[in-house]
Amino acid sequence: MVTDAPQTAAGWLETAAALLHAAGVPDARREAARLAEAAWGLAPGQARVHSDSTLSAAAAGRLMTLAGRRAQGEPLAYVAGSAGFRRLDLVSDRRALIPRPETEGLVGLVLERMGRGVVADVCTGSGCVALSLAQEGDYERVLGIDSSEEALALARENGDRNGLTVEWRLGDLLEPLRGERLDVLVANPPYLTSGEYRVLDGTVRAWEPRLALESGADGLEATRRLLEQGPTVVKPGGWMALEVDCERAATVARLAAGFGWLDPAVHHDLFGRARYVLARRSESS
Numbered sequence: 329m330v331t332d333a334p335q336t337a338a339g340w341l342e343t344a345a346a347l348l349h350a351a352g353v354p355d356a357r358r359e360a361a362r363l364a365e366a367a368w369g370l371a372p373g374q375a376r377v378h379s380d381s382t383l384s385a386a387a388a389g390r391l392m393t394l395a396g397r398r399a400q401g402e403p404l405a406y407v408a409g410s411a412g413f414r415r416l417d418l419v420s421d422r423r424a425l426i427p428r429p430e431t432e433g434l435v436g437l438v439l440e441r442m443g444r445g446v447v448a449d450v451c452t453g454s455g456c457v458a459l460s461l462a463q464e465g466d467y468e469r470v471l472g473i474d475s476s477e478e479a480l481a482l483a484r485e486n487g488d489r490n491g492l493t494v495e496w497r498l499g500d501l502l503e504p505l506r507g508e509r510l511d512v513l514v515a516n517p518p519y520l521t522s523g524e525y526r527v528l529d530g531t532v533r534a535w536e537p538r539l540a541l542e543s544g545a546d547g548l549e550a551t552r553r554l555l556e557q558g559p560t561v562v563k564p565g566g567w568m569a570l571e572v573d574c575e576r577a578a579t580v581a582r583l584a585a586g587f588g589w590l591d592p593a594v595h596h597d598l599f600g601r602a603r604y605v606l607a608r609r610s611e612s613s
């Protein structure tokens with residue numbers, strides 16, 4: 329309750345941190361500060377700057393509501409309502425997967441190989457990959473595809489928030505790209521097996537969309553279709569860049585070769601795990 333207790337911002341930060349700590353949240357003080365910035369509309373790192381100032385009951389209430397949600401197990405990004413990705417500050421909520429740091433590496437690999445032309449990000453979710461490519465690359469056009477209307481609405485919101493232009497399209501994998509000739513096709517598709525999904529970390533399973541995570545009995549349903557159908561939309565000599573499950577990177581590289589992609593190569597993420605497969609479409613096919 330917000331009536332009989334600490335009046336300063338610092339006092340409320342301590343109260344929120346104690347609640348998080350008691351709920352088993354690691355790094356409770358840092359998270360309390362992040363939630364305070366969200367609750368009080370402050371820029372990152374500003375929560376402690378005005379810590380001696382007296383807080384209104386309304387502002388204290390907003391912080392404690394967010395801390396309560398976090399203490400119940402909701403992921404920090406959803407409670408705070410935002411997530412950082414490369415240079416972007418993105419709205420984050422239950423409509424789409426929380427952008428992961430591993431996926432930042434996928435964007436880097438694409439930019440190093442083909443930073444211009446036409447690029448499509450299939451399975452765009454929050455729009456993090458498409459928007460980073462639009463921001464950091466020199467592309468003629470960037471397209472972002474998802475089969476979830478909710479995710480696509482969030483991606484569009486993120487584009488507007490960051491002042492970036494992406495052509496958003498709703499639909500199943502490559503269907504909305506019919507007739508396009510891409511220089512790069514990039515995707516972080518769902519890639520868990522049904523079995524892996526069943527035993528996944530409870531927080532992820534409870535809060536993040538299943539559609540973003542699971543892809544059939546072998547986890548490769550979406551990936552296989554992308555590899556098989558990719559040549560219909562990628563130009564000869566163009567690139568395919570996929571994020572994959574680290575247990576299945578070699579399998580995906582073999583599948584890519586089987587579908588005629590040239591020199592499929594496995595790359596590692598910042599944690600040293602085999603996380604990406606990149607390949608080119610042959611010039612002649």
Ligand SMILES: C[S@@+](CC[C@H](N)C(=O)[O-])C[C@H]1O[C@@H](n2cnc3c(N)ncnc32)[C@H](O)[C@@H]1O
Nearest residue numbers: 427451452453474475476500501516517518540
């Ligand atoms: C692993 S999430 C990736 C989201 C985002 N690109 C990221 O890296 O955070 C996969 C996304 O694929 C979308 N998706 C799943 N099946 C799809 C399909 N058949 N066609 C298009 N999008 C699909 C989900 O809605 C989800 O947004």
